[in-house]
Amino acid sequence: MVVTIDRKYGSGGRMVGEKLAKRLGYRFFDRELLKIAAQESGMHEDVVQHFDEKPTGSLLYSAYLHATISVTDALPLNQKLAFAQFDVIRRVAEEGDCVIVGRCADYVLQDRDDCLNVFITATNAVRRQRLVQYYGVPQELVDKTIKKQDKTRADYYTFFTQRKWGDASNYHLCLDAGRLSLDGAAALLADAVHQLEGK
Amino acid sequence: MVVTIDRKYGSGGRMVGEKLAKRLGYRFFDRELLKIAAQESGMHEDVVQHFDEKPTGSLLYSAYLHATISVTDALPLNQKLAFAQFDVIRRVAEEGDCVIVGRCADYVLQDRDDCLNVFITATNAVRRQRLVQYYGVPQELVDKTIKKQDKTRADYYTFFTQRKWGDASNYHLCLDAGRLSLDGAAALLADAVHQLEGK
Numbered sequence: 001m002v003v004t005i006d007r008k009y010g011s012g013g014r015m016v017g018e019k020l021a022k023r024l025g026y027r028f029f030d031r032e033l034l035k036i037a038a039q040e041s042g043m044h045e046d047v048v049q050h051f052d053e054k055p056t057g058s059l060l061y062s063a064y065l066h067a068t069i070s071v072t073d074a075l076p077l078n079q080k081l082a083f084a085q086f087d088v089i090r091r092v093a094e095e096g097d098c099v100i101v102g103r104c105a106d107y108v109l110q111d112r113d114d115c116l117n118v119f120i121t122a123t124n125a126v127r128r129q130r131l132v133q134y135y136g137v138p139q140e141l142v143d144k145t146i147k148k149q150d151k152t153r154a155d156y157y158t159f160f161t162q163r164k165w166g167d168a169s170n171y172h173l174c175l176d177a178g179r180l181s182l183d184g185a186a187a188l189l190a191d192a193v194h195q196l197e198g199k
Numbered sequence: 200m201v202v203t204i205d206r207k208y209g210s211g212g213r214m215v216g217e218k219l220a221k222r223l224g225y226r227f228f229d230r231e232l233l234k235i236a237a238q239e240s241g242m243h244e245d246v247v248q249h250f251d252e253k254p255t256g257s258l259l260y261s262a263y264l265h266a267t268i269s270v271t272d273a274l275p276l277n278q279k280l281a282f283a284q285f286d287v288i289r290r291v292a293e294e295g296d297c298v299i300v301g302r303c304a305d306y307v308l309q310d311r312d313d314c315l316n317v318f319i320t321a322t323n324a325v326r327r328q329r330l331v332q333y334y335g336v337p338q339e340l341v342d343k344t345i346k347k348q349d350k351t352r353a354d355y356y357t358f359f360t361q362r363k364w365g366d367a368s369n370y371h372l373c374l375d376a377g378r379l380s381l382d383g384a385a386a387l388l389a390d391a392v393h394q395l396e397g398k
Binding site: 008116119121166167168169171172173174175176179180181184187188191192195196199 | 207315318320365366367368370371372373374375378379380383386387390391394395398
């Protein structure tokens with residue numbers, strides 16, 4: 001079984017994924033995908049981390065990159081990294097049970113019938129608190145950061161999948177990790193995986 | 200605890216709700232809300248059933264009603280029925296544990312902290328099959344019916360709530376009742392309710 005987990009920024013989705021992987025004894029992939037993809041593409045990890053889960057053609061990142069490399073060079077690098085990660089996603093899924101966070105994994109693996117596609121949300125209040133407490137984001141920047149990161153993830157997802165990020169129709173299970181808890185969400189997802197394994 | 204369940208047309212969401220209510224020993228409200236609201240508003244059930252979960256101001260229903268009553272009379276009746284149902288929803292929630300299907304119950308009860316708001320989906324393939332098998336919809340009308348009914352529910356929800364119907368952010372749990380099963384979905388939801396009861 002492959003569990004793909006997408007998540008609103010600051011929802012605790014990555015931690016739910018880690019806890020789920022531990023419960024199930026599954027491998028866990030998040031940033032690891034970036035590292036593998038970078039190595040295999042001959043790109044340096046420090047350079048490509050700026051492109052991870054960023055929408056291709058984003059003006060924001062074009063501007064950011066303008067000082068170091070030309071925009072025309074930047075756009076293919078975005079895509080190159082994304083496609084390299086998609087290749088890694090297909091391979092790790094092929095190798096067996098795992099939990100994969102982000103990077104359009106639900107879409108990349110849509111032809112497999114052994115996936116459980118998950119989306120993790122939380123209210124803005126819960127996300128604000130998490131950003132301050134765990135990410136060290138200053139209080140006055142919290143709302144701006146949430147909005148910007150959600151938009152970046154949504155644009156990235158929609159660019160590659162032509163689907164609407166966070167629409168319940170695109171996932172098998174969506175969970176509010178604030179209304180439940182990170183452990184509670186992981187427990188429910190583990191139940192769902194066990195149901196599907198027995199199907 | 201109050202579990203509200205909204206659902207894509209033909210997803211099996213109402214049946215998941217019934218199964219959940221049975222598992223938990225909760226009261227179950229779907230069409231019953233219409234009946235109670237009609238009685239209390241002095242409206243006849245046969246008349247108001249055409250207005251149930253229909254968006255106010257829908258041209259479609261204005262046209263439909265044109266032959267029997269004037270459009271200006273029709274619009275307030277839509278709203279009157281919706282608000283009567285919202286009153287009933289508040290009252291049955293106040294009276295204790297229950298499962299409520301549709302009718303913006305998640306929004307109506309948003310100030311309560313004992314709710315679990317659920318949205319049930321299924322793929323179009325699963326919904327098509329259900330429509331033919333259980334609702335007796337002719338094969339050639341299935342896609343049109345699904346599209347029309349989803350739009351009606353979405354318009355109704357958005358009109359009264361100003362929220363996007365089916366967006367994962369608006370619910371605590373969204374489930375694909377085809378990927379799991381109706382019983383499996385009900386079992387997961389019962390687990391979630393038990394988690395929250397113990398919180």
